[in-house]
């Protein structure tokens with residue numbers, strides 16, 4: 001991927017890293033930044049002075065977000081559009097980063113989706129494939145590629161997006177739950193295997209949050225998507241971004257291993273207390 005004129009060159013970025021305070025600017029790489037948690041986390045970290053590498057497949061949204069946040073917070077950013085499930089695209093996009101942008105401090109490994117909510121015996125196999133390709137394989141490809149950069153720096157923080165669905169299986173959750181259980185396992189695996197490289201690994205496991213998640217899950221059916229939040233004040237993307245900021249901003253000798261976060265009306269993946277309309 002070429003460095004276009006409105007993105008900082010290596011030299012420009014080094015200057016940015018050393019601007020006024022002479023303090024290094026921190027870089028966060030966020031997958032799935034075109035919407036929901038990824039987008040809110042980009043705004044949160046930009047507001048704290050982080051430079052951003054933003055991924056997603058919808059390039060127009062990435063461009064718009066980068067330009068807006070650069071202007072609002074005086075930070076630098078770079079768009080890195082690719083499909084996380086495409087192994088070659090993942091590696092070549094990360095390889096294409098200018099050297100200065102390879103000094104990634106935090107990876108928010110967030111891109112993912114649910115597709116369908118069907119009984120196991122009736123589930124759509126294409127939906128299963130897409131969820132596994134994105135939530136498990138894509139998730140692992142990105143972390144594998146970025147962790148290699150962090151190993152070279154002998155530091156880093158990987159924040160993995162799990163779910164309450166990766167802690168408890170619910171009816172018609174089958175393959176989505178399985179993909180998030182895999183995230184939970186890989187989150188633990190990364191923490192163990194990267195321990196010797198001084199890399200922190202955190203799993204975030206939200207409950208129901210109002211993003212584009214349900215609209216995607218129900219394939220554009222707005223009324224079914226909205227019904228998921230009936231009688232609830234669900235988490236917002238900003239609530240989750242604040243929790244991520246907390247995990248990232250604890251002292252460097254502290255690692256939040258696992259954080260489960262739900263709205264007050266949700267106890268776990270199954271139990272809700274909904275108010276009547």
Ligand code: NDP
Pocket residue numbers: 031032033034035036037038055056057058082083084085110111112113114134138161162163164205206207208209210211212213214216
């Ligand atoms: P959104 O649908 O709002 O955002 C999903 C993001 O993932 C989008 O930016 C989308 O970008 C990106 N994405 C999806 N597939 C790919 C792909 N193949 N390659 C690159 N990017 C991709 O949902 P959320 O913000 O809610 O979801 C983010 C994560 O949080 C997911 O992993 C989800 O499973 C998890 N989660 C969500 C919860 C909720 O209730 N909302 C609760 C718990 C966990 P684009 O389409 O542009 O590629």
Ligand code: 8X3
Pocket residue numbers: 162163164165206207208209269
């Ligand atoms: C998203 C939350 O409960 O819809 O992971 O699975 S849930």
